[in-house]
Amino acid sequence: MPATATKSGAEVDVTGRRIFGLALPALGVLAAEPLYLLFDIAVVGRLGALPLAGLAVGGLILSLVSTQLTFLSYGTTARAARLHGAGRDREAVGEGVQATWLALVIGLLLVAVVQAIAGPLTSAVAGGSDIADAAESWLRIAVLGVPLILVALAGNGWMRGLQNTIRPLRFVLVGLGISAVLCPILVHGLWGAPRLELEGSAVANLVGQSISGILFAWALFREPVSVRPRVSIMRAQMVMGRDLILRSLAFQACFVSAAAVASRFGAAVVGAHQVVLQLWNLVALLLDSLAIAAQTLIGAALGGGFAVAAKKMAWRITVWSTVFAVLLAVLFAAGHSVIPQLFTADDEVRAQMSIAWWFFVAIMPVAGVVFALDGVLLGAGDVTFMRNATMACAVVGFLPAIWMSLAFDWGLAGIWAGLTVFVVLRMIAVSWRALSGKWAVTGTETTAHAVERSSEEAEGSWQQS
Structure with a gap:
């Protein structure tokens, strides 16, 4: 049973040490993606203005696709935290299972939609054919990782609900670390690797995000809970x-x-x-x-x-x-x-x-x-x-x-x-x-x-x- 559930209301521990102990690893997760994007920009920027513009447009669209679905993390945290406080950790993890199913279904739908309209979408944002073409090639590769990006959001949600913010940080850092290694190698063709230029950035992004998502899924399915989809729980999550x-x-x-x-x-x-x-x-x-x-x-x-x-x-x-x-x-x-x-x-x-x-x-x-x-x-x-x-x-x-x-x-x-x-x-x-x-x-x-x-x-x- 969690510590919170065994204490009286007056004894619940909310010291500054406890607050910042949860906050600092969460900050690492929040900061890791923007820092990697700055690194990605620096690597692609050496190719010239056009690839950099393509990355900017493609990255913006990918960000808009994924950031609208933060309920998979914030909503899951709220629901899982209550169950954790009640001493029902298996059900709290079960919230993560259902959020992960939602992430996969929504993610696959988004991949299909974006692949179908990638050309018009990048043209509408870029306003120029050369930039739109570069952005489209990047986006078609990177968007394949959306289902696992959303799985990672769900994973962050249920783990935070169980007051574990260190494990998500490790998973995110592993994925982005691999992306950071692959990005210059694939973009510039280092150490005998093929020179993929802008598409290399998309591949590195796809690989790193996928690895983080797989680690979250692996952690979830190692838990002693049923992985069967439950429509009633998913419906409640969708309300939030x-x-x-x-x-x-x-x-x-x-x-x-x-x-x-x-x-x-x-x-x-x-x-x-x-x-x-x-x-x-x-x-x-x-x-x-x-x-x-x-x-x-x-x-x-x-x-x-x-x-x-x-x-x-x-x-x-x-x-x-x-x-x-x-x-x-x-x-x-x-x-x-x-x-x-x-x-x-x-x-x-x-x-x-x-x-x-x-x-x-x-x-x-x-x-x-x-x-x-x-x-x-x-x-x-x-x-x-x-x-x-x-x-x-x-x-x-x-x-x-x-x-x-x-x-x-x-x-x-x-x-x-x-x-x-x-x-x-x-x-x-x-x-x-x-x-x-x-x-x-x-x-x-x-x-x-x-x-x-x-x-x-x-x-x-x-x-x-």
Whole structure:
């Protein structure tokens, strides 16, 4: 029986050491893929501008295909963590089995669809025949790994639910390590290997992602659980998936709109926006690792029946996350004149970066609260509220500010003011929800499914009366 389930609510261990013990390996998993992509870009970049552009377009499409399905990790974590907290580890692993079946089915469908429309798809994104041709050849190879990429997402989900974040890190590092070795060999034909150029990058990507996925599948099927598909569990997972996908689409609509508006103000504004946005993504990555720790701990506490402890835990994690975010804000504030020089020597770009910089610094402490409480609500499975809140904040805050920035010529200041409003509104929404305590539903059902079941029962009672 897991430790969480054997303790009283007042004794649940949520020390900083415990939180960061879960968060640091999770950060490694989150950071490994972006770091490998930077390495891949450096290797392909030596071939020239056209292969690099092809990699950019193909990689963007592959990323869009796979990142919309993060419910396979986040949703599975929420459900598995509750079962783990209740001392039902075999059923928690069973959530991983069903998520893996979903990953394989959805992944194979995506491979078929992308292979069928790869040409028109890359042409639509690239806008030029040469770049589109290069991207298409890369994408047709790399997309074959999507089923196992999704299996790895599911594997991360159930292992995090069991509060094991070290094993997923090992599996991811093995796969990406092999990709990193193969990439220069196959791209440039080193040590007698065939020179595949851009296609070599796709093959290396395919091999590495496949190995990681196979390791996750191997770990799962070594567990003493049934591997039979269970439609009822997969249907419940898809309910969470629907809400998380819509939430993800709201984020993407905002950031795509921001990029589109920035492009209307010229190259310097686009370049400055891209650099500061990537730094924001780095900060988000760091804070998201704490959110993952929150998911696993909150889910286990609620699954073990410790609602009071879960609420205390939520605020303790929020304090840790906020302190960490404040330290990051101080670091970036102190480096405001130095850090931009690491990315560009262009004075005009640096001048535009200085406009966005202080918005970027100011929202970090706010983001510390948002990411921590996002993790709390995800751990509780309160995804319907999160979907609605994110979409409302996007429609009310971010999107109007972005398009007003274009209409009134506010430039980068308007775009980043929009992001600031978006983050502040999200902080208000998740803080209100956390204070309400409505998310702290104990038992092995997530908050979303408990509410859905209650609604169905109420509707049935009304129809009978």
